[in-house]
Amino acid sequence: MIDLDIDMRQYDCPFIDTTDDVDIAFSAVQWQLDTSAEKLETRLIAEGESTGALEDGLRTLRSHPNMAECYILSKRENVAQIGTTIEQTNAMRTIQQNDGYITGPFRIEDGRERWHVGFDDDDAEDRTLAELERHNDYNVEDRDQFDPATLFDLLENSESATTLLEGCRSLTETERETFETAAQRGYYETPRDTTLAELADHFDVSKTAVSMNLRRSERKILQGALSALDQLAGNDEL
Incomplete structure (x- = not known):
């Protein structure tokens, strides 16, 4: 298994666009990609720089054209647990179509997103990275390769x-x-x-x-x- 730690800027992601405009960060708790409907359902922790920033961030998030659904599960001061459904982004589609998979939670802040992505072989990794470069900005921060015993x-x-x-x-x-x-x-x-x-x-x-x-x-x-x-x-x- 090949595991990549990728610093990513997607140009069609509601969360990234929101953190560009407001002092708020998002950390994924649970996610489920519906490939047939081309939508991603998530549970996230949203943390604003202040209570006002949290409110502004959630309003900005809800108004994004790629946001299908956004609701609050719980909230306390400047932190909230939220549920969302967003349209499948170009990066999600690229990873899925090239046999890649998400291996860990992602975090979004300051207009960037940290992804953990896995591949079974070098060819799938090379194809995915080449295609991601066409519509996204990213840096591979770390790369690990595990044999079955290590994994x-x-x-x-x-x-x-x-x-x-x-x-x-x-x-x-x-x-x-x-x-x-x-x-x-x-x-x-x-x-x-x-x-x-x-x-x-x-x-x-x-x-x-x-x-x-x-x-x-x-x-x-x-x-x-x-x-x-x-x-x-x-x-x-x-």
């Missing part, structure tokens, strides 16, 4: 990967930024390339505050990693 291992251990990801997502914005900066500046190298005092100066906080943020980050990530390891061990025993 089976990924699928078998997807729960462990999700657990680790949840541990990372549990970090607050401050914890994540502190942890990333410390790692990038060599705090975890031996010998260390930066100190708590230097990190404190960078964030304009006390050394105690930096230390606490790092400890919270490390604890959350470690707990996620340990849970994932337990699940991996359980899978191995099975």
